[in-house]
Amino acid sequence: MSIEGKVALVTGASRGIGRATAYALGKMGAIVVGTATSESGAENISQGLAEEGYKGKGYVLNVTSQDSVDSVVKAITEEFGAPLIVINNAGITKDNLLMRMKEDEWDSVIDTNLKSVYRVSKATIRGMTKARWGRIVNISSVVATMGNMGQSNYAAAKAGLEGFTRAMAREVASRNITVNAVAPGFIATDMTHALPEEQHNMLLTQIPLARLGQPEEIANAVAFLASEGASYISGETLQVNGGMNMR
Amino acid sequence: MSTIEERVKKIVSEQLGVKDEEITNASSFVDDLGADSLDTVELVMALEEEFETEIPDEEAEKITTVQEAIDYVVSHQ
Numbered sequence: 001m002s003i004e005g006k007v008a009l010v011t012g013a014s015r016g017i018g019r020a021t022a023y024a025l026g027k028m029g030a031i032v033v034g035t036a037t038s039e040s041g042a043e044n045i046s047q048g049l050a051e052e053g054y055k056g057k058g059y060v061l062n063v064t065s066q067d068s069v070d071s072v073v074k075a076i077t078e079e080f081g082a083p084l085i086v087i088n089n090a091g092i093t094k095d096n097l098l099m100r101m102k103e104d105e106w107d108s109v110i111d112t113n114l115k116s117v118y119r120v121s122k123a124t125i126r127g128m129t130k131a132r133w134g135r136i137v138n139i140s141s142v143v144a145t146m147g148n149m150g151q152s153n154y155a156a157a158k159a160g161l162e163g164f165t166r167a168m169a170r171e172v173a174s175r176n177i178t179v180n181a182v183a184p185g186f187i188a189t190d191m192t193h194a195l196p197e198e199q200h201n202m203l204l205t206q207i208p209l210a211r212l213g214q215p216e217e218i219a220n221a222v223a224f225l226a227s228e229g230a231s232y233i234s235g236e237t238l239q240v241n242g243g244m245n246m247r
Numbered sequence: 248m249s250t251i252e253e254r255v256k257k258i259v260s261e262q263l264g265v266k267d268e269e270i271t272n273a274s275s276f277v278d279d280l281g282a283d284s285l286d287t288v289e290l291v292m293a294l295e296e297e298f299e300t301e302i303p304d305e306e307a308e309k310i311t312t313v314q315e316a317i318d319y320v321v322s323h324q
C-alpha cells in the first residue's frame with residue numbers, strides 16, 4: 001500500500017522542516033495539505049506545491065486553537081478526503097533561563113509544541129481508524145533527551161511529545177496506524193538562524209558531522225516513517241542530528 | 248428504510264467484524280462479540296454518525312449491549 005494519492009497533512013509547512021517535508025511527501029505522490037498561520041503563507045504553500053508539480057494546497061491553521069484545528073480538518077476531509085498521514089511539525093521557541101522565564105513563555109511553548117499534537121492527532125485519528133491505515137509523525141528535538149540551556153519549556157514540550165508518541169502508538173496499533181517521532185539536531189532554518197555566531201561555532205564542535213543539518217535531511221527521515229517501508233516501526237523516535245546524541 | 252434495530256446491528260457487525268447471525272439483542276459488545284476498549288469507543292462514534300446525535304461519555308458508558316444501543320437511539324430520536 002503506497003502513499004500515492006493519500007492525503008498528508010503537514011502543520012507549519014510555510015518554511016523550514018515543514019516545507020521540506022511537504023515536498024518530500026509530494027514527491028512520493030501524496031496529496032499534500034500544508035499549513036501556515038497567515039493567508040499569504042497558505043497561498044505561498046499552494047504556489048510552491050504547484051510549481052514543484054505536487055498535488056495539494058495550503059491552508060491557514062493555528063494549532064493553539066481547537067476551533068481552527070477542527071474546521072481545517074473538516075475542510076480538508078471535504079475537499080480531498082480524510083488525512084491518513086499527519087506530520088505534527090508546527091513549533092516555536094521562547095528561550096529563557098528558568099530563573100527569568102515568564103509564565104506566558106512557558107505556556108505558549110507547551111501549547112504550541114505539545115498540546116497542539118493532542119489537538120491535531122485527536123481530530124484526525126478517527127479517519128485513520130476507519131481506513132484501518134494511518135501514519136503520524138511528530139517532530140521532536142534532540143533537546144528532548146539532551147536538554148539545553150534556556151530551553152526548559154521547549155525540552156519539556158518535546159520530551160512530552162515523545163511520551164505522547166509512545167502512548168498513542170499503543171492505543172491505535174490494532175488499527176494498523178503507526179505513531180513515531182523524529183528528533184532533529186540543529187537544522188539550518190529560521191529557528192536556528194537567530195543563534196549568535198559564537199554559540200553557532202561552539203555548537204559545531206559538538207556535532208561529529210561538523211555542520212548544521214538541512215531541512216531536507218529531516219524531511220527524508222519523516223518521509224521514510226510515513227512510507228510503507230516503515231510499516232513495522234511504531235512508538236519510535238528517530239534521531240537525525242549528525243551524530244551529536246549517540247547512545 | 249431499515250428499522251433502528253437493523254441499522255444498529257449493521258453498525259455493530261461492521262465495526263466489530265462479526266457476522267449478522269452472531270448478533271442478538273442481548274449480545275454484550277465486550278463479553279460476547281469480543282470488543283476491546285477502542286472498539287467500544289469507535290462503536291459509539293459510529294452510532295453518533297449514523298443517527299446524527301451526540302452521545303455524552305456518561306451515557307456511552309452505559310451502552311454495553313445491542314439492546315442498550317437500540318434503546319438509547321429510540322429514546323433520543
Ligand SMILES: NC(=O)c1ccc[n+]([C@@H]2O[C@H](COP(=O)([O-])OP(=O)(O)OC[C@H]3O[C@@H](n4cnc5c(N)ncnc54)[C@H](OP(=O)(O)O)[C@@H]3O)[C@@H](O)[C@H]2O)c1
Pocket residue numbers: 011012013014015016017018035036037038041061062063064088089090091092112139140141142183184185186187188189190191192
Ligand atoms: N530548526 C531546528 O534546528 C530544529 C531542531 C529540532 C527540532 N525542530 C522542530 O522542527 C519543527 C519545525 O521547525 P523549523 O525550524 O522548521 O521552524 P520554523 O522555520 O521556525 O517554522 C515554524 C513553522 O511552524 C508554524 N507555526 C508556528 N506557530 C504556529 C501555530 N500557532 N499554529 C500553526 N503553525 C504554527 C510556522 O508558520 P508561519 O510561517 O505561518 O509562522 C512555520 O510554518 C518544530 O517543531 C521545531 O521545534 C527544529
